[in-house]
Amino acid sequence: MSTINEKINDIAVKEFKGNNSSFAKAMNTSEANIRNYRKGTMPKLDFIVKLHDFFEMSFEYLLSENVEIGMYEIEDPKTFSQDQDLLNKTLKAENNLLKERLEFLSEQIEFYKGKIEFLSLQTSVKKTQTSKEIAEGLRIIDEIENLFIKKSVK
Structure with a gap:
């Protein structure tokens, strides 16, 4: 397992022969920043984006601790674009399924609210619940419905 700091150090060694000044110049940052990042300071987001763009490394590689040092690969922009398209299509399909499930x-x-209301109005049915209990049951169903709608919209 390697941290982003170890990956930055690996990049400095492999790409810039360990020269912080050259690395800093290429990344348009200070030599002190590079030195700190190599020693363990968490890099700023804009630096991570620069690494991603400059070396065409995936954010997953940069931020994941499951990828070994030296195993980074340069992404093919076409493959990356295809992966993004596939991800977008998958997310759209999942979103549509969730909307259908919400409707259902x-x-x-x-249906069950109507059934409960119908049963509560039946006089021939033996009263086992008071109207107060039925009203409370309907209130609970309304709360569940509202919570479900709020959760699925997020």
């Missing part, structure tokens, strides 16, 4: 569950909630 909302319909189920409405």
Whole structure:
């Protein structure tokens, strides 16, 4: 496992022969920043983005501790674009499925609310619950419905 600091150090050694000044110049930052990043200071986000752009490294590689040092690969921009397109299509499909599920569950909630209201109005049915208990049950169903809608919209 390697941290981003170890990866930055590895890049400095492999690409700039350990020269902090050359690395800093290429990244348009100070030599002190490079030195600090190599020693363990968490790099700023804009520096991570520069590494990503300059070396065409994935953010996953840079930020993951599961990739060994020296194993970074330069991404093919076409492959990256195809991966992004696939990810976008997958997310869109998942979003559509969630919307359909939400509709279905909302319909189920409405069905059961109607059933409860119907049963509460039946005089021939033996009263086992008071109207107060039925009202409380309907209130709980409304709360569940509202929570579900709020959660699925996020």
